[in-house]
Amino acid sequence: MHRRWLGVMLGGALWAPAVWAHDFRADKLVNGQKQVLVDRYPTTLSFSFTATNVHQTLPSDLLQAADPLLANCTFSPAPPLSVPVGGNIQYTCEYTVDSYEACVALGALDASPNTPNEEVSFANILDIGWDVGSSQSSVNVLCQQQPILYCDDTVYISTASSSGGGLPTGPSRLYIFDPATGTLALQGEASLPYNALAFNHVDNFLYAISSDGLTQSSFIRLDANGSATVIAPLVTGAADSAIWAAGAILEDGTYLGFEGTSNHLVHVDTTTGAVLSDVILGTPATFRMADFAVNPLNNQLYGFNSVTQRVAVVDPVLGTYVDYPLPSLINGAPSVNNAMVSATFTAAGELFFYGTTNADSTRADTFYSVDLLTGALSPVSTGPATQFADGAACAFNLPPRQGGLSRPVTRDRGFFGSSQQALTECLSQGPISLGALGHVSTVEEALGVLWANSAFAANNTRRSDEATLRMLVAREQVTSVCNERYFGTTAPVLPQMDHGLPMNAFVLADTLKRLEVHNQSGLRTAVPLAKQLWKLDPIWGMTHAQEPKL
Numbered sequence: 128m129h130r131r132w133l134g135v136m137l138g139g140a141l142w143a144p145a146v147w148a149h150d151f152r153a154d155k156l157v158n159g160q161k162q163v164l165v166d167r168y169p170t171t172l173s174f175s176f177t178a179t180n181v182h183q184t185l186p187s188d189l190l191q192a193a194d195p196l197l198a199n200c201t202f203s204p205a206p207p208l209s210v211p212v213g214g215n216i217q218y219t220c221e222y223t224v225d226s227y228e229a230c231v232a233l234g235a236l237d238a239s240p241n242t243p244n245e246e247v248s249f250a251n252i253l254d255i256g257w258d259v260g261s262s263q264s265s266v267n268v269l270c271q272q273q274p275i276l277y278c279d280d281t282v283y284i285s286t287a288s289s290s291g292g293g294l295p296t297g298p299s300r301l302y303i304f305d306p307a308t309g310t311l312a313l314q315g316e317a318s319l320p321y322n323a324l325a326f327n328h329v330d331n332f333l334y335a336i337s338s339d340g341l342t343q344s345s346f347i348r349l350d351a352n353g354s355a356t357v358i359a360p361l362v363t364g365a366a367d368s369a370i371w372a373a374g375a376i377l378e379d380g381t382y383l384g385f386e387g388t389s390n391h392l393v394h395v396d397t398t399t400g401a402v403l404s405d406v407i408l409g410t411p412a413t414f415r416m417a418d419f420a421v422n423p424l425n426n427q428l429y430g431f432n433s434v435t436q437r438v439a440v441v442d443p444v445l446g447t448y449v450d451y452p453l454p455s456l457i458n459g460a461p462s463v464n465n466a467m468v469s470a471t472f473t474a475a476g477e478l479f480f481y482g483t484t485n486a487d488s489t490r491a492d493t494f495y496s497v498d499l500l501t502g503a504l505s506p507v508s509t510g511p512a513t514q515f516a517d518g519a520a521c522a523f524n525l526p527p528r529q530g531g532l533s534r535p536v537t538r539d540r541g542f543f544g545s546s547q548q549a550l551t552e553c554l555s556q557g558p559i560s561l562g563a564l565g566h567v568s569t570v571e572e573a574l575g576v577l578w579a580n581s582a583f584a585a586n587n588t589r590r591s592d593e594a595t596l597r598m599l600v601a602r603e604q605v606t607s608v609c610n611e612r613y614f615g616t617t618a619p620v621l622p623q624m625d626h627g628l629p630m631n632a633f634v635l636a637d638t639l640k641r642l643e644v645h646n647q648s649g650l651r652t653a654v655p656l657a658k659q660l661w662k663l664d665p666i667w668g669m670t671h672a673q674e675p676k677l
Contacts, residue, residue: 150182179215230270274351278521281653287320287515294340295320301353306508315353323374328523336371346400359400406446420470431467438502451502464488469518535616537649544577545663553609562624574672596635603642
């Protein structure tokens with residue numbers, strides 16, 4: 128006789144591992160695995176369910192299959208079904224998760240009381256039941272916020288490795304360049320060699336072209352962690368040996384790429400990777416450009432023509448270029464044998480290059496401000512040397528309601544304690560009130576608070592625990608006020624301090640925590656390049672600090 132099974136139920140249960148029933152085995156996978164990470168939206172998850180009859184001699188009847196959590200899943204062929212000895216019934220279900228919020232919401236609907244949590248957002252199980260027992264097999268899905276970039280003045284620099292033959296090879300690395308400190312902060316890497324980097328203000332991703340000089344190039348997308356996704360092979364008239372170097376995003380969100388082997392300029396749909404146009408821009412003997420950027424004020428491409436040592440303007444519609452009348456000057460001297468590997472525009476129409484110098488035309492390590500009237504280059508910062516490098520920044524800063532993303536800018540006390548420019552601008556707007564703790568009126572007094580030893584006074588006497596708390600709160604309050612005055616990031620409301628009320632140790636500790644969280648909230652946001660803050664000098668800050676009287 129057949130054994131008749133009560134049902135196959137698909138619901139949520141994080142705690143149930145795959146186990147053997149008396150005569151049936153339940154198996155379930157998502158995207159071929161037991162647990163998957165989702166950080167791109169929308170995304171489609173593929174669930175597979177298998178109920179295997181493991182009874183050695185008798186067939187069994189499957190009476191029911193349902194999925195209460197994923198209501199759009201259907202099962203075909205539908206039960207009841209007879210499963211022969213050693214046979215199985217397999218079902219698949221494609222389920223689209225539209226957003227991070229929708230993904231996490233499934234955790235509130237599944238059967239597990241523990242989801243969503245930091246390790247599992249939602250769980251889904253295959254549950255086989257019969258009159259004397261049950262078998263379950265679970266899968267887990269972890270949802271994370273999509274790693275996107277923000278449209279601000281952040282300068283992104285990418286580099287690739289080099290093969291023994293001098294061709295680009297993986298891994299490629301994505302950095303954020305800080306002009307004030309001259310440092311590159313690693314964001315992540317990809318196994319593909321890529322160049323021609325560009326920031327897309329429409330979807331807040333970076334786009335680039337992966338080319339190794341040997342095989343067909345690919346059009347790729349990069350997230351905030353530097354992870355690369357191939358969108359499509361890049362089908363152009365250029366040979367596989369072409370090394371794509373320059374990239375930019377136009378106002379409509381489409382991409383332009385340029386390679387200097389045969390001077391192809393391509394217009395690419397960023398969604399599909401389809402090439403919309405392919406033209407020849409000059410010749411390698413007359414025009415060679417390592418990068419270009421779109422001026423948001425006139426939608427023209429600007430870069431440095433290393434053949435003529437001049438700034439050049441490319442018309443993306445006509446596919447033509449025009450050199451500036453005269454070669455570029457660097458600190459008043461004509462540019463000689465230089466290359467600018469990165470070009471970036473700000474939303475205000477300010478152009479910056481990253482490239483070589485007259486002193487060393489083989490080492491790309493200098494950040495320049497470009498005079499758009501004359502084409503003159505002014506070095507403003509020096510950073511690490513780079514190879515197969517390119518740069519990108521967001522030139523079209525859309526309001527948030529139109530798709531642009533923004534976030535506050537903050538810096539810590541070390542920044543304001545090292546920047547004469549920022550601290551002077553902050554104090555020029557008046558004294559900083561510290562509530563019942565006092566106030567600071569001068570740059571020197573502010574430096575004294577920012578650089579003071581919270582545990583010891585200037586005479587080496589140890590501060591009391593409460594005095595230490597007062598000093599720490601004062602330090603963070605000065606920083607918070609300067610973040611508001613210099614960057615426009617609104618300081619938190621602190622009633623006790625704002626009204627000059629006495630603060631005991633409990634209130635001080637709570638105030639300190641709130642100020643620290645606020646002052647760290649925008650550390651990853653770039654200092655606007657319009658501030659022209661190119662130097663931090665902690666020695667200046669420490670030598671000008673006056674011991675605070677708090």
